[in-house]
Amino acid sequence: MNLALIFLITIFSFSLFFYGRSKSKSLSIENNYKLNALPKFYGYYLVLWCSLPSLVFLLVWTLFEPTIIKSIILKIAADQGVVMQDQNAANLIYEKIKAVYLGTYFGDVDILLKESSLSYAKFKNIFTNSKIVLIFVIVISSIIYALKKIKSNNKARDDVEIILKGLLFISSLIAILTTLGIIFSLLFESIKFFSVINIFDYLFGTNWSPQRAFVRDASSITAAEYEDLKDAFGFVPLIAGTAFIAFIAMLVAVPVGLFSGIYMAEYATKKIRKVSKPIIEILAGIPTVVYGFFAALTVGPFFRQIGENFGLTVSSESALAAGLIMGIMIIPYISSLSDDVINSVPQSLRDGSYAIGATKSETIKKVVIPAALPGIIGSILLAVSRAIGETMIVVMAAGLAANLTINPLDSTTTITTQIVMILIGDQEFDSPKTQSAFALGLTLFIATLILNYIALRVVKKYREKYD
Amino acid sequence: MTKEQRLIKRHRAEKRFQFYGLLSIFIALLFVLVLVSNIFSKGSSAFMKTVIKTEVFYDQELLEIENGASRDDIISTDFFDVTIESLLEVFPTNGLEEEKQLINLFSTDVELEIKSVFLKNNNIIGQKIILELTASDDIDQLHKGNYPRDLPEERRRISDFQLKIFDQLVEDGKIKKNFNNYYFTKGDSRDPELAGIGGALVGSLYSILICLILSFPIAVLASIYLEEFAPKNKITEFIEININNLAAVPSIVYGLLALQILLSTIHLPRSTPLVAGITLALMTLPRIIIPCRASLKAVPPSIREGALAVGASKFQSVFHHVVPLALPGTLSGTIIGLAQALGETAPLILIGMVAFVVDIPASPIDPSASLPVQVYLWSESAERGFVEKTSATIMILLSFLIVMNFLAVYLRQKFEKRWN
Numbered sequence: 001m002n003l004a005l006i007f008l009i010t011i012f013s014f015s016l017f018f019y020g021r022s023k024s025k026s027l028s029i030e031n032n033y034k035l036n037a038l039p040k041f042y043g044y045y046l047v048l049w050c051s052l053p054s055l056v057f058l059l060v061w062t063l064f065e066p067t068i069i070k071s072i073i074l075k076i077a078a079d080q081g082v083v084m085q086d087q088n089a090a091n092l093i094y095e096k097i098k099a100v101y102l103g104t105y106f107g108d109v110d111i112l113l114k115e116s117s118l119s120y121a122k123f124k125n126i127f128t129n130s131k132i133v134l135i136f137v138i139v140i141s142s143i144i145y146a147l148k149k150i151k152s153n154n155k156a157r158d159d160v161e162i163i164l165k166g167l168l169f170i171s172s173l174i175a176i177l178t179t180l181g182i183i184f185s186l187l188f189e190s191i192k193f194f195s196v197i198n199i200f201d202y203l204f205g206t207n208w209s210p211q212r213a214f215v216r217d218a219s220s221i222t223a224a225e226y227e228d229l230k231d232a233f234g235f236v237p238l239i240a241g242t243a244f245i246a247f248i249a250m251l252v253a254v255p256v257g258l259f260s261g262i263y264m265a266e267y268a269t270k271k272i273r274k275v276s277k278p279i280i281e282i283l284a285g286i287p288t289v290v291y292g293f294f295a296a297l298t299v300g301p302f303f304r305q306i307g308e309n310f311g312l313t314v315s316s317e318s319a320l321a322a323g324l325i326m327g328i329m330i331i332p333y334i335s336s337l338s339d340d341v342i343n344s345v346p347q348s349l350r351d352g353s354y355a356i357g358a359t360k361s362e363t364i365k366k367v368v369i370p371a372a373l374p375g376i377i378g379s380i381l382l383a384v385s386r387a388i389g390e391t392m393i394v395v396m397a398a399g400l401a402a403n404l405t406i407n408p409l410d411s412t413t414t415i416t417t418q419i420v421m422i423l424i425g426d427q428e429f430d431s432p433k434t435q436s437a438f439a440l441g442l443t444l445f446i447a448t449l450i451l452n453y454i455a456l457r458v459v460k461k462y463r464e465k466y467d
Numbered sequence: 468m469t470k471e472q473r474l475i476k477r478h479r480a481e482k483r484f485q486f487y488g489l490l491s492i493f494i495a496l497l498f499v500l501v502l503v504s505n506i507f508s509k510g511s512s513a514f515m516k517t518v519i520k521t522e523v524f525y526d527q528e529l530l531e532i533e534n535g536a537s538r539d540d541i542i543s544t545d546f547f548d549v550t551i552e553s554l555l556e557v558f559p560t561n562g563l564e565e566e567k568q569l570i571n572l573f574s575t576d577v578e579l580e581i582k583s584v585f586l587k588n589n590n591i592i593g594q595k596i597i598l599e600l601t602a603s604d605d606i607d608q609l610h611k612g613n614y615p616r617d618l619p620e621e622r623r624r625i626s627d628f629q630l631k632i633f634d635q636l637v638e639d640g641k642i643k644k645n646f647n648n649y650y651f652t653k654g655d656s657r658d659p660e661l662a663g664i665g666g667a668l669v670g671s672l673y674s675i676l677i678c679l680i681l682s683f684p685i686a687v688l689a690s691i692y693l694e695e696f697a698p699k700n701k702i703t704e705f706i707e708i709n710i711n712n713l714a715a716v717p718s719i720v721y722g723l724l725a726l727q728i729l730l731s732t733i734h735l736p737r738s739t740p741l742v743a744g745i746t747l748a749l750m751t752l753p754r755i756i757i758p759c760r761a762s763l764k765a766v767p768p769s770i771r772e773g774a775l776a777v778g779a780s781k782f783q784s785v786f787h788h789v790v791p792l793a794l795p796g797t798l799s800g801t802i803i804g805l806a807q808a809l810g811e812t813a814p815l816i817l818i819g820m821v822a823f824v825v826d827i828p829a830s831p832i833d834p835s836a837s838l839p840v841q842v843y844l845w846s847e848s849a850e851r852g853f854v855e856k857t858s859a860t861i862m863i864l865l866s867f868l869i870v871m872n873f874l875a876v877y878l879r880q881k882f883e884k885r886w887n
Contacts, residue, residue: 161781164782165696165782168696171684171692176706178749181728186723189727256494260495267488276496280492285806287812328498335491335495359477395843396847416717423726423817438723445717
């Protein structure tokens with residue numbers, strides 16, 4: 001329905017382009033005046049006026065129609081005597097009514113339900129019809145307005161450009177809307193979560209086992225039940241596991257990435273650079289699910305085999321395997337950023353060092369790296385934020401059970417793994433278990449935001465110093 | 468220590484330092500090589516499947532239909548008896564248990580395969596036809612040499628009797644490797660020999676198309692605004708900070724956003740490419756805006772001033788002159804953003820694309836999988852046959868990414884103007 005309307009509006013407005021163009025031309029000849037803009041701009045003007053208001057109206061209508069119909073139907077149903085204890089029951093009844101209307105409901109249909117579905121059909125019809133009529137009215141009136149403007153020989157180009165500039169501005173607002181969407185969707189569920197679980201029990205609890213949290217009704221938990229619950233959502237093992245795996249990853253990524261960055265910037269001939277830089281950057285382009293597969297199926301069992309040979313018990317989901325592979329994934333982030341940073345250190349610093357007899361490596365160690373240090377630290381911070389937000393490698397190669405350990409051969413879990421494990425498959429909404437995933441998401445979001453903010457500040461400060 | 472000794476020491480340190488650098492690059496390159504060769508060696512066998520040449524007798528008494536029967540009649544006919552009778556002809560068996568083992572050599576779809584031959588040619592009642600029937604996963608893996616046959620019998624999924632049949636069949640030349648058409652045309656399945664990436668491929672295609680349609684125009688318009696029109700004020704600055712932050716937000720957070728807003732609030736259908744496309748578009752948007760802005764910025768101001776000087780409006784100077792010049796960079800940035808979106812897994816898992824979907828989606832609002840999610844799903848399966856399927860899917864995914872990245876590089880090198 002909506003697609004057909006959009007299609008009709010689009011076709012109609014595009015055909016209006018030719019009308020607007022020829023109309024403005026003939027008007028200028030008839031009345032013998034000079035047009036204030038090229039004729040095609042009058043065409044565009046008409047197109048914009050015909051399409052934009054009606055499409056915006058359609059969008060708004062489509063967003064609000066379901067909620068309005070729902071409240072009307074539920075009100076009618078309640079008046080007829082359908083009992084609804086709370087919001088959830090009401091939602092369920094509404095879904096039933098809709099299913100009866102669509103013919104996809106296979107339970108018993110009583111009279112009340114039948115009547116409700118009939119009134120649903122009636123209102124749906126009324127709304128659809130009034131939508132079509134209103135769109136028609138809007139299209140006609142905006143065309144009349146636009147034509148009047150054209151007749152008065154407006155500055156069509158300026159008007160079109162103002163509208164287009166508005167469109168450009170709105171597109172750039174999508175970024176803000178996305179951020180708001182993220183913040184609200186995370187906060188919304190997190191607040192519900194923290195209304196049940198005390199935020200300090202979450203932040204400082206040392207036990208994470210959300211599968212224990214079978215709560216039918218989150219709003220009425222007794223103190224005894226809470227005693228049991230508060231111990232299920234302890235954040236400490238998760239942040240410890242995340243930090244631990246990220247630390248192992250950085251142990252791999254920082255030396256390898258930094259040294260390749262240094263070599264690329266200072267030693268490599270153009271030829272070597274041209275070949276090796278893109279190959280290293282391939283590492284950044286490989287989907288993380290591929291790394292996860294490799295870590296889980298090849299590296300994990302490989303380490304276990306080696307461990308067995310030395311008489312060690314290595315978990316096949318060891319933190320070491322996940323961390324190592326994550327480190328390799330991160331190498332290109334560090335190497336290319338530090339390459340850039342080192343390249344932007346002024347040559348005069350190096351020349352000064354060479355002039356007093358230092359070798360190349362001494363110059364790099366004593367002059368170039370200290371000068372580039374803020375930038376390098378920034379790139380490492382960015383890499384850390386990548387590592388803690390990375391999901392697929394740890395979901396596939398790290399463990400599922402929260403385990404407070406510093407043994408790299410043991411299995412441990414991370415924030416992202418737990419989010420995926422909680423939300424995979426069907427979720428029971430309004431249970432603290434599901435909401436805890438959003439709380440974890442919020443924590444992760446804030447942590448990466450802070451890391452990125454610091455990193456960008458450090459890099460920017462450093463850039464200013466040498467620009 | 469004399470001066471000479473110190474100098475030798477310093478030069479050694481220099482050599483060492485340089486060696487570390489080379490070593491690091493070498494390690495990174497080595498890893499690329501190991502990863503790719505590991506995946507290829509595991510995955511390339513998935514493009515072939517094992518078939519067993521079997522003589523099938525379309526017996527009228529068992530089928531109870533005539534030559535030239537209509538399509539609907541054939542579909543409703545039970546081919547079970549014909550199938551069993553034909554399979555039992557392959558090797559002499561003794562007792563029910565052995566018969567069962569013999570039948571288990573074939574895929575679970577063997578009845579359908581026999582039926583589909585009849586569907587194509589409905590004049591073969593009473594004839595004996597040699598068909599190449601798909602073998603079961605175990606036999607497939609055995610034939611490809613991925614199955615350890617020297618294990619004791621109780622630890623194998625293949626019995627000694629089945630091994631005997633297999634060896635006899637190999638000797639008779641009845642076992643063959645064919646191109647694995649199922650892998651490309653079928654959807655997911657619990658049986659590795661019947662599982663394919665058809666559904667995932669179509670699902671990925673729909674998701675990326677929706678992502679492209681949504682993100683490309685918005686990203687280009689937004690970057691034009693920010694680069695060319697935006698006044699230097701607090702709002703603009705706020706938008707810029709937002710875009711930079713969004714580009715660094717972990718992808719799983721976008722999954723949470725989609726779950727809460729797209730699924731719980733506006734009730735779009737779960738597990739569909741539509742939701743996946745919108746989620747990926749939101750995620751890709753900032754990642755496209757950043758290179759778009761860079762390529763707009765690279766167009767020298769003289770181009771704009773030239774246009775303005777001959778009387779173009781600001782809009783005309785931007786849309787007629789700056790944007791076309793920035794287009795190659797914009798397109799290559801978009802392609803790279805889409806390549807990232809194609810490999811993205813975590814947000815898609817949260818919006819329910821891990822559901823087990825057998826059918827190939829007919830439209831973007833049908834439940835479906837996507838390539839990376841299929842990799843994740845199969846890598847969690849225990850069956851041996853899924854290992855090669857997973858690796859093969861990774862090969863397909865990687866080849867898409869390589870093509871996209873080459874296209875991006877090509878566009879940039881071929882069409883981008885250098886200004887200095």
